[in-house]
Amino acid sequence: MMENQIKQKLNREISGQNTKLPIKIVQFGGGNFMRGFTDYVIDKLNKEAAFNAGIVNVQPTPGGSVHKLEEQDNLYTLFSRGIKKGKIIDEKRVISAIQKSINPYTDYRSFLELAKEEELEFIFSNTTETGIAYDDSENNYTGPHKNFPAKLTVLLHERFKHFNGAEDKGLRIIPCELIEDNAFVLKEIILKYASLWNLGANFMNWVENSNYFHNTLVDRIVPGCPKDDLETYEEQLEYEDPMMVVSEIFLLWVIQDAGNLKKRIPFHTIDEQVLVVDDIEPYRLRKVRILNGGHSLMLAPALLSGKETVKESIDNQFIGKFLSETVFNEVNPTLGLDETELKDFAEEVFDRFRNPFIKHHLSSIALYFVSKFKVRILPSILTYVEINNKLPLNLTFSLACLIRFYQGNFGEKSLPLNDEETIINKFKEIWKNEDYDKVAELALSETSFWDTDLTEIHGLKSAVAKALWEIDHQDMETAYHNFIQSNF
Numbered sequence: 391m392m393e394n395q396i397k398q399k400l401n402r403e404i405s406g407q408n409t410k411l412p413i414k415i416v417q418f419g420g421g422n423f424m425r426g427f428t429d430y431v432i433d434k435l436n437k438e439a440a441f442n443a444g445i446v447n448v449q450p451t452p453g454g455s456v457h458k459l460e461e462q463d464n465l466y467t468l469f470s471r472g473i474k475k476g477k478i479i480d481e482k483r484v485i486s487a488i489q490k491s492i493n494p495y496t497d498y499r500s501f502l503e504l505a506k507e508e509e510l511e512f513i514f515s516n517t518t519e520t521g522i523a524y525d526d527s528e529n530n531y532t533g534p535h536k537n538f539p540a541k542l543t544v545l546l547h548e549r550f551k552h553f554n555g556a557e558d559k560g561l562r563i564i565p566c567e568l569i570e571d572n573a574f575v576l577k578e579i580i581l582k583y584a585s586l587w588n589l590g591a592n593f594m595n596w597v598e599n600s601n602y603f604h605n606t607l608v609d610r611i612v613p614g615c616p617k618d619d620l621e622t623y624e625e626q627l628e629y630e631d632p633m634m635v636v637s638e639i640f641l642l643w644v645i646q647d648a649g650n651l652k653k654r655i656p657f658h659t660i661d662e663q664v665l666v667v668d669d670i671e672p673y674r675l676r677k678v679r680i681l682n683g684g685h686s687l688m689l690a691p692a693l694l695s696g697k698e699t700v701k702e703s704i705d706n707q708f709i710g711k712f713l714s715e716t717v718f719n720e721v722n723p724t725l726g727l728d729e730t731e732l733k734d735f736a737e738e739v740f741d742r743f744r745n746p747f748i749k750h751h752l753s754s755i756a757l758y759f760v761s762k763f764k765v766r767i768l769p770s771i772l773t774y775v776e777i778n779n780k781l782p783l784n785l786t787f788s789l790a791c792l793i794r795f796y797q798g799n800f801g802e803k804s805l806p807l808n809d810e811e812t813i814i815n816k817f818k819e820i821w822k823n824e825d826y827d828k829v830a831e832l833a834l835s836e837t838s839f840w841d842t843d844l845t846e847i848h849g850l851k852s853a854v855a856k857a858l859w860e861i862d863h864q865d866m867e868t869a870y871h872n873f874i875q876s877n878f
């Protein structure tokens with residue numbers, strides 16, 4: 391193509407993506423995540439397993455942009471980039487699963503008509519963690535509603551009416567919002583609206599007994615449109631695509647089985663980690679403790695070592711080794727899960743941390759650091775002590791680094807404190823003390839931080855005090871080695 395030739399906007403004719411698919415999925419939320427995650431999976435199933443499922447994308451908020459997708463025939467390019475088993479993967483594909491995009495605020499009738507789709511079977515959603523919530527101001531059945539569960543309640547009720555409550559016309563609801571028991575929470579809110587709007591016992595029974603609600607756990611980083619490096623991506627395309635999306639290569643979608651979902655969607659036929667399981671809790675546990683926990687346990691040591699990004703940290707010989715040894719030796723043994731699976735998952739996580747295409751700043755992970763540490767790391771410390779009757783030294787050093795981090799400065803460098811004001815002020819008071827034993831005692835005994843008094847753990851206070859002294863008197867690597875040797 392000549393450099394000065396004007397590119398056409400992406401459309402079905404120039405892309406060769408002309409196959410019309412029956413509407414089997416209604417999706418609430420067409421943002422970066424859904425387009426780089428669920429739509430990608432369905433598109434792959436369509437092209438590799440003849441799933442033959444079309445998606446209708448419903449705009450979740452009045453200020454959305456589904457019209458931009460409509461302008462290019464609901465097509466967009468997905469770039470998937472990252473490291474998989476040590477190899478750099480850099481792929482692109484046109485996603486064609488979305489057949490139609492609807493703005494219910496400007497075309498409510500088209501939204502209601504979706505309830506009549508004969509082959510409709512699935513509801514997907516990602517309306518952020520705040521999207522699955524009850525809004526008592528939505529006290530009228532007449533829409534359009536801003537609240538997602540209210541919209542879904544109407545759609546289900548219209549389908550119930552149109553098909554006269556037929557049992558086989560219920561839907562499978564598969565939300566992707568990052569809240570625990572997301573589908574069950576959503577169902578309770580739907581039933582609450584059904585009661586508020588007096589939709590009747592028959593409808594409520596149909597919701598309960600003819601529809602399946604699948605809790606999920608989702609994991610993929612989808613930064614979206616690569617604004618910082620847009621020209622590099624545009625040069626790879628022979629068309630114009632302002633709706634392009636970039637994602638990492640890693641994908642995990644764990645779905646709680648109900649009504650034999652495996653027979654309804656052939657996830658097993660594609661090479662992606664989509665797991666339909668009876669219990670998603672073990673997967674949630676390993677994600678929180680290894681992936682999220684990995685970020686949190688290396689955060690303060692990395693920042694105090696002068697690092698700025700996750701990749702820079704894991705590529706550093708000291709921080710990278712510290713992270714892997716901590717996860718393999720102190721975190722994984724506390725989880726009670728298959729050792730090989732945990733090892734494989736951890737290695738995948740480390741590949742993600744090394745992704746050269748994603749710049750993940752440590753300062754962004756430092757947001758609400760104390761509460762993250764409490765949820766992600768502290769349970770590993772407590773369980774390790776319970777099992778082994780001794781301290782996990784790497785996790786203890788990480789905890790000491792957190793306490794040192796909240797002093798606010800390290801040398802001449804200001805540290806990126808971004809937490810609740812009460813926590814930051816409490817640490818300011820603690821750090822008015824110059825005695826490391828006192829600092830350790832006050833920080834560990836502060837139950838507003840940890841929901842427990844950590845000074846009750848034998849040896850923890852003196853170990854943290856020792857680590858704090860070393861951190862302030864040595865470079866980080868030397869401080870760590872001195873700390874470890876003094877505690878053997």
